[in-house]
Amino acid sequence: MRRILFSTAILISGMFFSQQIKFEEYDLPNGLHVILHQDNTAPIVTTGVMYHVGAKDEIKGRSGFAHFFEHLLFEGTPNIKRGEWFKIVSSNGGKNNANTTKDRTYYFESFPSNNQELGLWMESERMRQAIINQIGVDTQREVVKEEKKLRIDNQPYGNLAISIYAHLFDKHPYSRNIIGSLNDLNSAKLEEFHTFYKKYYVPNNATLVVAGDIKPEQTKKWIEKYYSGIPKGPLITKNIPKDEPITREKEVTELDANIQLPAYVFAYRSASLKEKDTYALNMISSYLDGGNSSVMYKKFKDQEQKALDMGVNNDASEDAGVFTIHVIPMSNITKQTIQSDIDEEIKKLQTTLISQEDYQKIQNQYENQIVNQNSSINGIAEFLATNHVLTGKTNLINEEIDIYRSITRKDIQNAAKKYLNPNQRVIINYMPGKK
Structure with missing residues (x-):
């Protein structure tokens, strides 16, 4: 045992x-x-x-x-x-x-x-x-x-x-x-x-x-x-097929009869939750959209008021992750304007290190998030189980905060270069209308 x-x-x-x-x-x-x-x-x-x-x-x-x-x-x-x-x-x-x-x-x-x-x-x-x-x-x-x-x-x-x-x-x-x-x-x-x-x-x-x-x-x-008396089951083997990397930008249109305003999504395939790059991508999502002082919130909703709603998210799963930026623009703002602004901010991430002040702010956000996550028995129980089942590392509950601390500004820049390029994404035009 x-x-x-x-x-x-x-x-x-x-x-x-x-x-x-x-x-x-x-x-x-x-x-x-x-x-x-x-x-x-x-x-x-x-x-x-x-x-x-x-x-x-x-x-x-x-x-x-x-x-x-x-x-x-x-x-x-x-x-x-x-x-x-x-x-x-x-x-x-x-x-x-x-x-x-x-x-x-x-x-x-x-x-x-x-x-x-x-x-x-x-x-x-x-x-x-x-x-x-x-x-x-x-x-x-x-x-x-x-x-x-x-x-x-x-x-x-x-x-x-x-x-x-x-x-x-x-x-x-x-x-x-x-x-x-x-x-x-x-x-x-x-x-x-x-x-x-x-x-x-x-x-x-x-x-x-x-x-x-x-x-x-x-x-x-x-x-x-x-x-102890519950019988062991047969060995489970998983042969999950893998996709080839996305190397050309793809644009698609989806219709939704329940909406009146279009949404534009810029989606990238990203790292799995087993990879360290996931932590850098999480920090990028917070840098772009982690509160009222974040880059894209200020750009789209505060200063220039180009969007009714917007969000950035990195959703990491066992085999791969999905990094998305979505925007529901004001009626007078075109999709081309939205795309140009997003590309501009990502290009900055790829070519310039974020400021030390922004870096420290993100670090503080994740430290607080981890403490809050581990403040309830329910949260601890589910996190322990998830870590073991999906990563094989139960002690990640104690290591995660140090992993975030180990991510440098250069790591953030490198993750943006590796995953967030135009030729690696799918653009979804989510429009009002019946299918």
């Missing part, structure tokens, strides 16, 4: 800020990875399980399965009757939720610490013997259909993010959207849902995190009791 113990102390803005994120991790014989974080300052315990399965793991023609399971696996087990999951949690003073990305699916319960065992038992039930039957599938199809209508189909600019990934990736399954196709879900047979569950919802594809007001030795006994 492998056991590792870590702690850290963080220096923030010249002041010594003690934030020890201590944890212990080990593996059960069935392959389940366990992470324990003890914090007895409040009588709360979060139990979470992250499965290394997301939208990118779905087979063609069956999109939406990973997100669908986020709903389906609250239907119940032989020991938790249908419709009882949320009642059990709320009646015992807890809360629970789940979320899905392109790379993983995460479920958690937070209970008062005197109900810690209940959270461990419920997640073991989900892993061991979730009930997947036709009534559950049919019910959750309707739930997902309504979610899709609310969040995407009837939402202004609801399909914008979907369009970005669809045009930036061709072979790689990041081109698929997380919520998937209702046609794919409608045509799937019950046995296909069983197959997906048996393949991915196994201990050797999962990380269990227990964080908060725990007594580690007692917690380990409960983990042994509820999880």
